[in-house]
Amino acid sequence: NAGVTQTPKFRILKIGQSMTLQCTQDMNHNYMYWYRQDPGMGLKLIYYSVGAGITDKGEVPNGYNVSRSTTEDFPLRLELAAPSQTSVYFCASSYPTRDRARGSTDTQYFGPGTRLTVL
Amino acid sequence: QKEVEQNSGPLSVPEGAIASLNCTYSDRGSQSFFWYRQYSGKSPELIMSIYSNGDKEDGRFTAQLNKASQYVSLLIRDSQPSDSATYLCAANQAGTALIFGKGTTLSVSS
Numbered sequence: 001n002a003g004v005t006q007t008p009k010f011r012i013l014k015i016g017q018s019m020t021l022q023c024t025q026d027m028n029h030n031y032m033y034w035y036r037q038d039p040g041m042g043l044k045l046i047y048y049s050v051g052a053g054i055t056d057k058g059e060v061p062n063g064y065n066v067s068r069s070t071t072e073d074f075p076l077r078l079e080l081a082a083p084s085q086t087s088v089y090f091c092a093s094s095y096p097t098r099d100r101a102r103g104s105t106d107t108q109y110f111g112p113g114t115r116l117t118v119l
Numbered sequence: 120q121k122e123v124e125q126n127s128g129p130l131s132v133p134e135g136a137i138a139s140l141n142c143t144y145s146d147r148g149s150q151s152f153f154w155y156r157q158y159s160g161k162s163p164e165l166i167m168s169i170y171s172n173g174d175k176e177d178g179r180f181t182a183q184l185n186k187a188s189q190y191v192s193l194l195i196r197d198s199q200p201s202d203s204a205t206y207l208c209a210a211n212q213a214g215t216a217l218i219f220g221k222g223t224t225l226s227v228s229s
Contacts, residue, residue, distance in 0.1 A: 033216055033217075035216075035219075040127070040221065041221055042123070042207060042219035042220050042221040042222055043163070043207070043217070043219045044219075045216040045217075048216050058216055090162055090163070092217075106151055106211060106215075107151075107153070107165060107168055108153075108165075108217055109165070110162040110163050110164075111162060112161070112162050113161075113162045
């Protein structure tokens with residue numbers, strides 16, 4: 001299994017340009033997430049999806065859009081890039097389960113990240 | 120607002136010592152707790168998960184959870200220079216996004 005893959009690894013955009021960050025997972029996970037990480041900070045949730053056709057906003061959704069047409073893919077779209085969107089973007093996936101001994105469990109697996117700079 | 124708090128560090132320990140990393144969380148509904156290790160420029164890598172009160176050991180790593188105090192810790196025994204990284208504490212309820220702390224930077228000197 002490749003796990004969670006992301007493309008591109010790096011990208012430089014000009015203000016106002018648009019782009020799509022790709023994310024694919026081959027673990028048949030139903031849940032997928034997009035996070036951003038600014039220097040010295042933890043990860044902030046942008047959008048998430050609990051299954052194909054279902055998406056919802058996270059903590060910092062402004063300036064982004066997502067779609068989930070298949071279980072495997074969860075692209076993140078930036079329509080009008082702004083310098084504030086300079087960050088490292090991580091995609092993650094998980095398969096929440098209920099275990100009689102431990103209760104609900106949900107381990108998230110991360111892709112390698114996309115480093116985006118907006119100038 | 121749901122929060123996870125960590126000291127940013129840096130935490131410096133000599134090689135072979137025990138490193139102790141701590142974290143508190145605000146959401147009493149949190150069910151799952153995770154420690155991720157992140158090397159500079161890399162993605163977070165899961166090293167420990169814990170769901171029940173008490174200790175969980177895995178090799179040189181021990182996670183401790185105290186739900187009454189809303190406190191999670193990670194002990195790294197026999198610290199190695201390769202353990203130098205940022206350690207992210209995270210919590211969630213199943214099927215929801217992780218809430219991350221800002222991370223604690225650990226430096227292990229040889």
